[in-house]
Amino acid sequence: xxxxxxxxxxxxxxxxxxxxxxxxxxxxxxxxxxxxxxxxxxxxxxxxxxxxxxxxxxxxxxxxxxxxxxxxxxxxxxxxxxxxxxxxxxxxxxxxxxxxxxxxxxxxxxxxxxxxxxxxxxxxxxxxxxxxxxxxxxxxxxxxxxxxxxxxxxxxxxxxxxxxxxxxxxxxxxxxxxxxxxxxxxxxxxxxxxxxxxxxxxxxxxxxxxxxx
Amino acid sequence: xxxxxxxxxxxxxxxxxxxxxxxxxxxxxxxxxxxxxxxxxxxxxxxxxxxxxxxxxxxxxxxxxxxxxxxxxxxxxxxxxxxxxxxxxxxxxxxxxxxxxxxxxxxxxxxxxxxxxxxxxxxxxxxxxxxxxxxxxxxxxxxxxxxxxxxxxxxxxxxxxxxxxxxxxxxxxxxxxxxxxxxxxxxxxxxxxxxxxxxxxxxxxxxxxxxxxxxxxxxxxxxxxxxxxxxxxxxxxxxxxxxxxxxxxxxxxxxxxxxxxxxxxxxxxxxxxxxxxxxxxxxxxxxxxxxxxxxxxxxxx
Numbered sequence: 001x002x003x004x005x006x007x008x009x010x011x012x013x014x015x016x017x018x019x020x021x022x023x024x025x026x027x028x029x030x031x032x033x034x035x036x037x038x039x040x041x042x043x044x045x046x047x048x049x050x051x052x053x054x055x056x057x058x059x060x061x062x063x064x065x066x067x068x069x070x071x072x073x074x075x076x077x078x079x080x081x082x083x084x085x086x087x088x089x090x091x092x093x094x095x096x097x098x099x100x101x102x103x104x105x106x107x108x109x110x111x112x113x114x115x116x117x118x119x120x121x122x123x124x125x126x127x128x129x130x131x132x133x134x135x136x137x138x139x140x141x142x143x144x145x146x147x148x149x150x151x152x153x154x155x156x157x158x159x160x161x162x163x164x165x166x167x168x169x170x171x172x173x174x175x176x177x178x179x180x181x182x183x184x185x186x187x188x189x190x191x192x193x194x195x196x197x198x199x200x201x202x203x204x205x206x207x208x209x210x211x212x213x
Numbered sequence: 214x215x216x217x218x219x220x221x222x223x224x225x226x227x228x229x230x231x232x233x234x235x236x237x238x239x240x241x242x243x244x245x246x247x248x249x250x251x252x253x254x255x256x257x258x259x260x261x262x263x264x265x266x267x268x269x270x271x272x273x274x275x276x277x278x279x280x281x282x283x284x285x286x287x288x289x290x291x292x293x294x295x296x297x298x299x300x301x302x303x304x305x306x307x308x309x310x311x312x313x314x315x316x317x318x319x320x321x322x323x324x325x326x327x328x329x330x331x332x333x334x335x336x337x338x339x340x341x342x343x344x345x346x347x348x349x350x351x352x353x354x355x356x357x358x359x360x361x362x363x364x365x366x367x368x369x370x371x372x373x374x375x376x377x378x379x380x381x382x383x384x385x386x387x388x389x390x391x392x393x394x395x396x397x398x399x400x401x402x403x404x405x406x407x408x409x410x411x412x413x414x415x416x417x418x419x420x421x422x423x424x425x426x427x428x429x430x431x432x433x434x435x436x437x438x439x440x441x442x443x444x445x446x447x448x449x450x451x452x453x454x455x456x457x458x459x460x461x462x463x464x465x466x467x468x469x470x471x472x473x474x475x476x477x478x479x480x481x482x483x484x485x486x487x488x489x490x491x492x493x494x495x496x497x498x499x500x501x502x503x504x505x506x507x508x509x510x511x512x513x514x
Contacts (some may be wrong), residue, residue: 028274035271047269054259054266059421075251083259088425089341091433094266118433119272185271 001207027212032189035119037180044180051094051120052177055170058093059086060113063100064160065126071163084170090116095173098150100160101129101142104202107149111199114150115212119185122177124169125155134159148198151184151191223306224296228446230466231295235445236260238474242481249485260445267438276337276431283333284432284439290326291447294319298453301469302380302462316374319454320364323409326447327353330428330440337431345427348492349418355499356408356415362507363402367458369514370395376454380462390461397510399459403479404503406455408495410448410477412484415495452476 007021037044061069072079073086087093090113102110114123125146128134133144146152153176156169176182188195192211200206240257247254275281297315301307331350334342368374370391371382383389392399408415418427429440452473456462460476463469490498 037271038269047265050262050265050269054262078247078252078254080247080255081253083256083262086421088421089430091431092426092429092437118270118274120270 005207023209027209029209029211031192031211032115032119032185034186034189048178048180048182051182052174053083055082055084055095055173055177056087056093057084057095057097058090058113058117059088060090060096060110062098062102062106062110063127063129065097065099065129068126068160068163068166069097069099072166077163077167079167079170082167082170082174090114091118093117094120095122095124096150097124097126098130098146098152099126101127101134101136101139102146102149103142104204105141107143107199108203108208110150112208112212120182121185122153122173122182123150123184124173125152126166126169127161128157128159131155131157143202149195149202151187151195153182153184220310224309227300227307227309228292228295231300231449232442232445234470234473235449236264238449238477239445242477245478245481246485260441264438264441267433267441268435270434273434273436279332279336280431280436281333283330283336284436284443286329286333287326288439288443288446290322290324290329291443291450293325294322295446295450295453297322298450298457299377299380299462300453301466302377302384302457302464304464308377311377312375315376316364316368316379319376320361323360323451323454324353324357326443334428334431339430341424341426341430342428344424345418345430348424349428352415352418352492352495353409355496356405356503358405359401359499359503359507360405360409362504362511363398363405364458366395366398366401366507366510366514367391369511370398376457380457383461387461391459392461395510395514397506397513401503401507401510402455402459404499404506406451406476407480407483408499408503409451410480412480414484414487414490416484417489417492417495420489448477449473 005022007019009017010020011017038047057069059069061067069086071077072084090096094117096110096114096117098110114121123146125131129136129142130146130152133139133142136142137144143149154169154173156165158165161169173182196210237257237260240255240260244254244257296309297311297318299308299311327350331346334346367379371379373379373382379391383391387393411419417423419429420426429437432440455476456469456472460472463472
């Protein structure tokens with residue numbers, strides 16, 4: 001375990017000494033729970049419509065595919081006209097685009113970012129690396145199937161897919177959300193042990209609580 | 214003093230109109246910014262959808278009591294600012310809860326939301342929020358300085374602290390507006406206006422590309438939706454003050470919409486033309502260009 005995560009005694013500015021246990025004090029340890037939608041169907045449908053028309057992407061480029069997202073913000077493709085926006089913080093984002101290969105080191109950060117997002121949240125796997133490892137199929141430090149570690153709603157295949165393919169993917173994502181099938185967050189909560197076991201199998205320096213939001 | 218209860222539903226009606234106008238105008242201005250960058254821009258109703266989406270989020274977490282109260286303070290700052298200033302001059306329905314001396318209260322409300330936000334975001338414990346607050350408060354304080362000077366200048370000029378009286382003194386033709394009777398104060402205030410609208414070149418505080426999004430880093434779900442609602446109300450409320458103090462107020466809703474649009478456009482226009490300032494640059498800019506104008510306007514009055 002890293003030095004800064006160990007339990008230590010800290011002296012405050014007023015001279016009082018107290019014990020800090022970083023893993024417990026800095027993180028929340030409550031496991032995720034399944035969150036049902038609104039009780040009335042028409043309300044949930046309306047919410048799903050709003051969610052589909054206002055997709056906020058976590059601007060966290062994980063692999064080489066991140067470069068395909070940039071043209072979407074600029075005049076050539078301009079994804080903003082479809083209600084797609086980029087947010088700089090996981091708290092405000094709904095859609096996590098895993099753009100390409102994930103090294104195990106990045107996977108750790110991706111998991112933390114995903115768990116900090118608020119439900120309902122969606123994951124898009126971009127590029128063939130997220131489906132079966134792609135050109136990194138025999139690499140020792142990248143993951144091969146993203147779906148084993150995070151609940152993926154949609155894949156956009158290609159190496160790399162062009163920005164048009166991404167736009168088409170967002171449109172498909174909208175259909176999924178509107179049909180009420182974007183329940184990845186609940187899937188993650190239901191199969192929490194399975195996902196955690198998979199994650200811990202590849203992340204060897206696991207120095208964070210099991211659930212950190 | 215007899216309180217007129219009928220004022221309350223009328224004020225709520227004002228609020229309703231202003232919220233919707235604020236949402237649409239905000240989207241329109243964003244669209245114009247996008248067009249200046251050769252983009253198509255967001256749909257005009259996007260802000261409504263975003264707000265509904267944020268209210269419909271299933272989970273939300275808190276960091277403590279002030280974290281809850283931050284957006285509440287912010288929203289009450291915007292609503293309070295709007296409600297204590299007459300929206301439509303000479304109209305009983307839309308004079309809201311204005312009273313003699315409301316100018317000082319308005320000045321206070323302009324800053325109120327920022328302070329509430331600072332407390333709330335401070336409790337979120339996120340380092341980006343803390344840095345954002347430091348930057349935001351220092352920038353907004355310097356931007357408020359010329360505005361306060363301009364307001365004092367106008368109050369001295371008309372010898373009153375009542376917004377209604379100031380509007381009344383400007384009636385009877387364009388040449389009676391403060392814009393022409395006290396141009397230095399208006400110039401100082403309009404420069405200050407740029408600094409508090411959170412648009413370029415003074416948007417380093419909340420810009421997504423800088424210290425990510427600044428104070429609201431930790432805000433999400435309905436907290437964020439509440440702040441979005443305030444983002445619709447607050448600029449309009451502030452523009453109403455500007456309109457009343459400097460541009461002769463409005464005596465009907467069409468005039469109101471038109472003047473508010475033009476004043477808003479001023480910040481958008483500057484925003485698409487000039488690149489972003491860093492915080493110390495913008496503070497220096499305000500102190501060098503705007504504050505002397507404000508002082509000069511007081512001296513000349």
